[in-house]
Every structure is written in structure tokens, then in C-alpha cells.
Amino acid sequence: MVRVALVGCGTMGRVHTNGYKNIDNAKLVAVCDINREKAQLLSDINGSKVYTSFDEMLKNEEFDILDVCLPTYMHKEFSLKGMDCGKHIFCEKPIALSVEDANIMIDTAKEKGLKFSVGHVLRFFPAYKSAIKTVESGKTGPIKLIRTTRNQGFPQWSWENWYNDYEKSGGPIVDLIIHDFDWIAQSFGDVDRVYAKSFNGKVENKEHCMATLRLKNGAIAHVEGSWGFPNGYPFRTTFELVGTQGQIEYDNIKNAGVEKMTCDEVYKAQYISPNLPTTEPYTAELRQFIDCVENNTPVIVTGEQAVKALKIALAAVESSQTGMPVQL
Ligand SMILES: NC(=O)c1ccc[n+]([C@@H]2O[C@H](COP(=O)([O-])OP(=O)(O)OC[C@H]3O[C@@H](n4cnc5c(N)ncnc54)[C@H](O)[C@@H]3O)[C@@H](O)[C@H]2O)c1
Known part of the structure; x- marks a missing residue:
């Protein structure tokens, strides 16, 4: 079972949460949003633990994949924090707002041997x-x-x-x-x-x-x-x-x-x-990333492809x- 934690419980956070409900080999263990009510609404879908602090979630939860559904300008900071804790990253598109930031994300994932994919759905x-x-x-x-x-x-x-x-x-x-x-x-x-x-x-x-x-x-x-x-x-x-x-x-x-x-x-x-x-x-794209983490298979939407776009x-x-x- 692949364990996922999600940050950003807005529009896309909800879409992804509904997706995990239909993926047998994944469990959404925790969701985080600075707005507790939004996180609670997603927790109600599949019983994930609720956090309002990302750092607390990273410190306290054990999981394999961090799913980043935050506004685009936050993608780099939160993805890198997740990578620093050894998490594979699924990040919503666009990867980042600059090629420089995107390349830092890709290089960091590579250096740490982590899977990284972007939501070009x-x-x-x-x-x-x-x-x-x-x-x-x-x-x-x-x-x-x-x-x-x-x-x-x-x-x-x-x-x-x-x-x-x-x-x-x-x-x-x-x-x-x-x-x-x-x-x-x-x-x-x-x-x-x-x-x-x-x-x-x-x-x-x-x-x-x-x-x-x-x-x-x-x-x-x-x-x-x-x-x-x-x-x-x-x-x-x-x-x-x-x-x-x-x-x-x-x-x-x-x-x-x-x-x-x-x-x-x-x-x-x-x-x-x-x-x-x-x-x-959206379920299909998450399912392929879960499978790729579970079975160590190649990522379909790579960071390099996201940079091309x-x-x-x-x-x-x-x-x-x-x-x-x-x-x-
Ligand atoms: N793939 C697609 O089809 C698709 C569609 C829409 C949006 N997106 C992308 O998804 C990403 C999110 O967009 P959205 O429309 O869901 O945004 P949104 O504004 O609906 O949701 C963002 C959420 O992040 C939360 N948040 C802000 N700061 C936070 C923090 N420090 N810690 C925790 N939570 C925090 C907010 O409270 C909010 O709930 C963007 O990058 C967007 O481009 C992709």
C-alpha cells in the first residue's frame, strides 16, 4: 500500500482526494491546509488525518508520496521540503513559474533518487x-x-x-x-x-x-x-x-x-x-504515479517534459x- 499526504485542500486537492478513493493500492493518510475547514471537508471523504501546518504533517506522518495541490508559486518550496524528507512528489501543473525553479526541483529529485511527476493530465x-x-x-x-x-x-x-x-x-x-x-x-x-x-x-x-x-x-x-x-x-x-x-x-x-x-x-x-x-x-494520472512508486517503473509525465511545456x-x-x- 502506497501512503500519500496531500497539501492544499482547494479545488485540485478535492479532485485528487476523490481520485485516491478509487485507487486500491493507495491510502491518503493525511491532508493539510491552512484553512482547517477545507482540510476537514477532504478528510470527511476518506478519513485522512487533518493538519493545518505542513511542517507538523511532515514531522508526524509516515508516508511515501507528497501530493502538492498548492497555488503554483508555492510548488517549488513545498516540493523541495518534501524531497528533503525523502518523499516522492506528485506536483500539480505548471511545475513552477520559472525554468530555473523547475530545474532545481528536477535535479533535487534526481540527486535524492525520488520519483517526481507533474499533473499534465x-x-x-x-x-x-x-x-x-x-x-x-x-x-x-x-x-x-x-x-x-x-x-x-x-x-x-x-x-x-x-x-x-x-x-x-x-x-x-x-x-x-x-x-x-x-x-x-x-x-x-x-x-x-x-x-x-x-x-x-x-x-x-x-x-x-x-x-x-x-x-x-x-x-x-x-x-x-x-x-x-x-x-x-x-x-x-x-x-x-x-x-x-x-x-x-x-x-x-x-x-x-x-x-x-x-x-x-x-x-x-x-x-x-x-x-x-x-x-x-485525474484518477488515471494519480494511479500511474502510485504504480510507478510501488513498482519502481518510469514516470509517464516527467519533470523534463513539464519544463518543455x-x-x-x-x-x-x-x-x-x-x-x-x-x-x-
Ligand atoms: N490539472 C488541472 O487540470 C488543474 C486545474 C486547476 C488547477 N490546477 C493547478 O492546481 C494548483 C492548485 O490550484 P487550485 O485551483 O486547487 O487552487 P485553490 O486556490 O482552489 O486551492 C489552494 C489551496 O491551498 C491552500 N493553502 C494556501 N497556502 C497554504 C499553505 N501554506 N499550507 C497549506 N495550504 C495552503 C489554500 O487554503 C487553498 O485551499 C495550481 O498549481 C493550479 O494551476 C490544475
Whole structure:
């Protein structure tokens, strides 16, 4: 049985806690939040011990994995403290706000022989996985055009409204569309050049951003994200992949599976899987990390891959500020 302790009992802390409930070989032994009520609410889900002091939890609890669900600007400090006590780390995305901080986290885990993974969960979403499987089967031919969107209202739920402070969250380029940057870089190849536009935090509680990527293999991608939709708008993500022999489309709120169109003989449209597997992706990502700690197998989402996504995001921020493309 792998023992887990979790710090940060906000939105993602709750999602992860629900995930552990469904992982047979994991036990969430303790949860910590400076707000006792929030920690207690998660403890009520599966009986974990409650802490309001992280240092106390580290001192008193015996566990194998520290799950860091804190605001992004705290990821490095808390992950390093956990590593100093010999804990494997699962850290929510983005890994950190700077490449320098991220590399310190990766190097420390390596020096101490600890497993370290980052919550780039898109890789565990059935629709995104299924699309990549089809591309890998060769049916679409090489993908030349990628279009993704990730749009929502402003994340007003956060503790002390930390998302609104770009020094703490990085804004939606670093916080939100980093999901798509990771998926694109890991699935379709390294990014060469980035050009982006955004409001850059100038309009309070409203932010839209768009990035154009050129991949080293010549493909181009357009990545759109927003924290500026009216409140109550459903969280919506889409993708469109266009290859030389076919295309794949997906829209999360249409609930219609992944649509594939190929021209093997004649141009034809079909749904790859009208009933996508329902494996909850956040549980799937935690399950793979638990297995990798238990069986000493390689981590699927590595720190190095998280840095790759962060570099694209930081290049997009720079481009949106200078108006110039950024070469990676
Ligand atoms: N993978 C995803 O899809 C996804 C989605 C949303 C957020 N995230 C990431 O998850 C992380 C957390 O985001 P969130 O939306 O859950 O934030 P949140 O504001 O909802 O929760 C943060 C929690 O941390 C607690 N906290 C603050 N300081 C603390 C301390 N010193 N010790 C203990 N607890 C403390 C707060 O009380 C709060 O409960 C961020 O890095 C965010 O980017 C990932």
C-alpha cells in the first residue's frame, strides 16, 4: 500500500482526494491546509488525518508520496521540503513559474533518487489519448495543422484570488493553455517558434490569449485559451488535427466522441468511439504515479517534459509582451 499526504485542500486537492478513493493500492493518510475547514471537508471523504501546518504533517506522518495541490508559486518550496524528507512528489501543473525553479526541483529529485511527476493530465483524457492513437496508426497521415481551444470564465474560486495575480499564477498562458502546449509538444514534436497575443492582465478578471506555434517538423498550431468568458459559461475544450490523409475533431461539450475523417478510398467520416472510455483522467494520472512508486517503473509525465511545456508558455508570454515571435 502506497501512503500519500496531500497539501492544499482547494479545488485540485478535492479532485485528487476523490481520485485516491478509487485507487486500491493507495491510502491518503493525511491532508493539510491552512484553512482547517477545507482540510476537514477532504478528510470527511476518506478519513485522512487533518493538519493545518505542513511542517507538523511532515514531522508526524509516515508516508511515501507528497501530493502538492498548492497555488503554483508555492510548488517549488513545498516540493523541495518534501524531497528533503525523502518523499516522492506528485506536483500539480505548471511545475513552477520559472525554468530555473523547475530545474532545481528536477535535479533535487534526481540527486535524492525520488520519483517526481507533474499533473499534465491531458495525456490521460480519453479523447486526447484516442486521437493520438489514431494518428499513430497512420490513418491521418502526418499532422500538419493543430488547433486547440480551452475557454472558461475567470477562476474566481481561488484562495486569496491568487489566479488574478500573474506573479503567482502566470496568467492563463502559463496556467491554462500549458495543458495544450504539453500535449502538442509530446504528441506532435518539438516547438521551434512561438508568437502570441493576450490582454496581459490589463483587464481585471478577463483574459484571452492566443498562441501560434511552429513545430520543428514544419507543422503549425494555433492554441487559444480564455479566462474571459461570461461567468457560468461551461468549461469548453476543443481540438482539430489535420493530416495529409484525414482529420480528427473533438469538442468536450458536444459529448459526441472523437470524429475522424479519412480518405483511405473515398473521403469518409466516422466516430472513432462514440462511447469514449469513462476512466476519470485525474484518477488515471494519480494511479500511474502510485504504480510507478510501488513498482519502481518510469514516470509517464516527467519533470523534463513539464519544463518543455513551461518554456513554450514563457516564450508565449514574452511574445505577447513584446509583439515579436520568440525562437525556442
Ligand atoms: N490539472 C488541472 O487540470 C488543474 C486545474 C486547476 C488547477 N490546477 C493547478 O492546481 C494548483 C492548485 O490550484 P487550485 O485551483 O486547487 O487552487 P485553490 O486556490 O482552489 O486551492 C489552494 C489551496 O491551498 C491552500 N493553502 C494556501 N497556502 C497554504 C499553505 N501554506 N499550507 C497549506 N495550504 C495552503 C489554500 O487554503 C487553498 O485551499 C495550481 O498549481 C493550479 O494551476 C490544475
